[in-house]
């Protein structure tokens with residue numbers, strides 16, 4: 224196994240010659256450290272099948288099956304499929320997923336610690352992922368904005384981005400919305416997480432899921448506070464040129480792991496409809512989402 228730093232606009236570290244079958248306990252401990260401290264680890268030239276990919280993810284935490292079955296791979300509930308490929312037999316996965324700023328499962332009781340992303344078929348151009356490091360975004364907030372969110376909580380819901388399922392056709396929209404609220408009720412998290420491994424403070428709001436901020440007593444704070452945080456962190460920049468934004472592009476064989484507490488992401492899809500398919504395994508680690516102790 225060889226680990227190298229990435230340079231220029233490329234963030235994180237790059238790993239060559241990694242074979243999960245022969246990795247040592249020390250190798251895995253080193254890689255875990257890199258995930259939490261460097262945020263992105265790109266494993267090159269990987270050739271795993273579905274079962275191998277789940278086993279790979281299991282080395283970094285406990286895989287979780289996505290709650291909506293339509294995203295799951297037919298051979299493993301733990302593999303989430305983003306795909307626009309038309310298959311004669313039946314559809315596998317969901318097309319054009321995640322094209323909005325978010326952290327995976329931020330709207331759930333147990334958000335994932337690490338996301339493992341493994342493109343299977345790439346278009347000729349334009350498939351990548353935009354990222355923002357929300358620990359850096361927190362450090363860069365103006366002092367008054369940082370003070371305004373001290374001891375506050377934020378509310379998160381999937382309601383604006385839940386995808387209509389084939390089985391929802393002909394159902395009244397109100398009934399579908401009521402089901403979304405019942406299955407995925409809003410979650411309340413501190414607006415600033417303390418990362419349980421690195422101790423960094425992380426601004427924990429995203430454009431897709433966060434819809435309100437509350438003061439320490441649970442009182443509603445003005446909507447403009449959330450808008451200011453989204454703008455300052457770069458999430459409202461439609462040009463994607465904000466200093467906080469960086470893009471990860473993919474080469475065949477890349478398997479990318481990232482720290483889902485610290486990084487928010489947004490899929491960059493090919494503007495046309497070229498065939499593209501990606502697998503994802505998401506895992507929980509042994510730590511809580513946020514440490515109670517300030518760094």
Ligand SMILES: [Fe+2]
Pocket residue numbers: 321325326327488
């Ligand atoms: Fe995602």
